[in-house]
Amino acid sequence: MKTALTFIIVFGVIVIIHEFGHFFFAKRAGILVREFAIGMGPKIYGHQGKDGTTYTLRLLPIGGYVRMAGMGEDETELAPGMPISLVQNDEGKITKINTSKKVQLPNGIPMELVEFDLEDQLTISGYVNGDESHLETYQVLHDATIIEQDGTEVRIAPRDVQFQSAKLWERMLTNFAGPMNNFILAIILFIVFTFIQGGTAVLDTNGIGRVVENGAAAQAGLKENDKILQVDGEKINSWEELTTIITKNPEKKLNFEIQRGQETFEKTVVPEAEKEGDQTVGKLGIYAPMDDSFSAIITGGFTMTLDNSLAIFKALGSLIVHPDINKLGGPVAMFQMSSQAAEQGVTTVILLMAVLSINLGIFNLLPIPALDGGKLVLNIIEGVRGKPLSQEKEGILTLIGFGLLMVLMVLVTWNDIQRFFF
Structure with a gap:
């Protein structure tokens, strides 16, 4: 259960943050985001906001998606011969189109769909109440909604709010915003990680940070803030130089020249052997000093x-x-x-x-x-x-x-x- 919850949180957060990047910059560009979904699969809950976007929670808690008007993945299934129902306002214009058998509209006008144009002309035509002798045509409001077959209610997508209607640079920014948000999220998470671990390791030094209790360095008498001047006569100026020598010499006696305050002395240290993959490497049991600024x-x-x-x-x-x-x-x-x-x-x-x-x-x-x-x-x-x-x-x-x-x-x-x- 803990693993499953961790997977859902990790995968869900990075995908939702990614999709929010597309969502935010699409809104800024005047592109209609018809749906912002958290999760995948069948809809559990949906709410249409005043901004025209329908926010849905879906059954499978893995990621999410945004549906932008006019994008390839944004499709509303309308076809000639389909039974639908329409809701009018006081001016006779259509405010809602219902294609779902799961939703019943008490004041809906039953129609067999013949043709429609919800992008430019904003009209819908068909036979009302089964009367095929007369083709009725209605004007559809720009901000009308359509209830899809799974019961999700979204706005229609007129041409002026579609993805391709935005300026080229706005569309490029909208496309790039998802990955950009992932990089921003990574920076924030790495900052949090750095804070939790107490700062960043200072690697351009020969100083010692924390010493692991009962490790090879502790057993040899090394302490925090000691400086390792030399190892077997080789000068040490950085942690990379120290790590290279220690890693290559598991369970071998090494002569350390140590500076502690104003005092300089020598110590014999035997790095512990530790398996890393197929190799055996030496370990001292010390950490680099940390900069916690x-x-x-x-x-x-x-x-x-x-x-x-x-x-x-x-x-x-x-x-x-x-x-x-x-x-x-x-x-x-x-x-x-x-x-x-x-x-x-x-x-x-x-x-x-x-x-x-x-x-x-x-x-x-x-x-x-x-x-x-x-x-x-x-x-x-x-x-x-x-x-x-x-x-x-x-x-x-x-x-x-x-x-x-x-x-x-x-x-x-x-x-x-x-x-x-x-």
Whole structure:
């Protein structure tokens, strides 16, 4: 239960923050966000806000999504011959269109739909009360709503509030905002992580921070604030130099030259042997000094975000040069990592969430149709050409990209299942 809850929180937060980026900048650009959903699958609860967006809670607590008017994933199923009902205002204009069998409108006008234009002309036509001898046409209000077949009520999407009606730079910012929010979330989480751990490690020093009780350093008499001047005659100026020597010498006697205050003396230290993967490495049981200043904590959050981003780009490069599905992980791998993080405590969960947030941000910026990066590429092509690709071509590219992603997701998930359960 703890693992499942951790997985839901970690995955849910990073996806919802991602989608909120799209939502916020779409609103700023005048694009109608028809639905902001928390979770996936069947709707549990829905409420339409005054801003025109319907906020829904859905059954499966994994992530969420936004439906922007005019985007490929925004479809309302209306078809000739469909039985619907209409609600009029006092002026005779349509304020609500009901396509759902789950919802009954007491004052609704029953109609068999013949044709409609809810983008430009804002009209809807059909046979009222089964009278096929007369075709009735009604004017639809700009802010009218439509009740979809699952009972979700959303605004219709006239042309002027659709995604393509916004300026190019506004659409580019809306597409980029999701990954951008993931990077911002990672920075905030890394700042919190840095604060919890007491600051950032100072690595350009030979000073000792906390000493682990009963560790090799403690047994040799080393103390916090000591400075390690030399190890076996080799000068030590940084933690990288110290770590390199210690790691290579498990269970070997090393001669340390130590400075404590104004006193300088020598100590024999034997690093403990510890397994790391297939290797045995030396450990002293000491930590680097910590800088707990406000500026260090803030800077640490940015630095950790940058370091992790570079590591992910390096891993992507390795994946391209040497393709291997074992280098990828899907929801099953995320669940496994959530399990390990839950066992290690809140700090590890925060660290995991930050790393996964960066992963999601970078992954979505890949120039693949159906991802935010692919949409940005189409925006750039539009800027160069002076006009967008046709909706048919863009739809085909998006469909191809989506298909490839689904195939990859199935392969990765199946590979994860085999790795972790067989």
